[in-house]
Amino acid sequence: MMKSLLLGTLLGGLVAFVWSSVSWEVIGWHEKTLLTFQNDEEVASTLLSHTTRSGTYLLPGMALEGMNAEQKKAAQAALIEKMKKGPIMFAAFRRNGYGSYVQGILIQFVSLLAAAFLLTWLLLQTRGLSYAKRVVFLAVVGLSAGVISDIPNWNWWGFSGAYTVVNVADFTITWLLAGLVIAKVAKPQAA
Secondary structure (H helix, E strand, C coil): CHHHHHHHHHHHHHHHHHHHHHHHHHHCCCHHHCCCCCCHHHHHHHHHHCCCCCEEEEECCCCCCCCCHHHHHHHHHHHHHHHHHCCCEEEEECCCCCCCHHHHHHHHHHHHHHHHHHHHHHHHCCCCCCHHHHHHHHHHHHHHHHHHHHHHHHHHHCCCHHHHHHHHHHHHHHHHHHHHHHHHHCCCCCC
């Protein structure tokens, strides 16, 4: 079982990484779903002047520290009214830029290895599935990951439909392709 787990992790992670590279760098379907600001420099300057650190920001924002329960309830009601009117922004913000591209690639590879490890382990817990059914099982896990992570962002934060569909499709394709390899090398032992 350990050999299957290691092979599934390494080969599945490698396939997922190669597909991710093709998906982002060659196909370019992710970029087509992203919009840009009319004046990047002005927006960047405004963001830098109104933030103190990198992090995840919400507009409209609400600071609840130091409020009692009644004040928090009133502030939350006011926030809901602001959100109804808009604009709303949910954004990851890095004040000091991206940093090392190589470091980002390495972290991406390690995260895909971790996902391949978990999915290989999960597949090894199944019994009686044919090769095709094991592949479909992993593709459905990929689809599930996309639905779990991207549909709420579309619903609550206004991520575009196109962006959401591409991400869900990409999760599914990633783990379908990796699943072809993982299912081949990670065969559950008979009970």
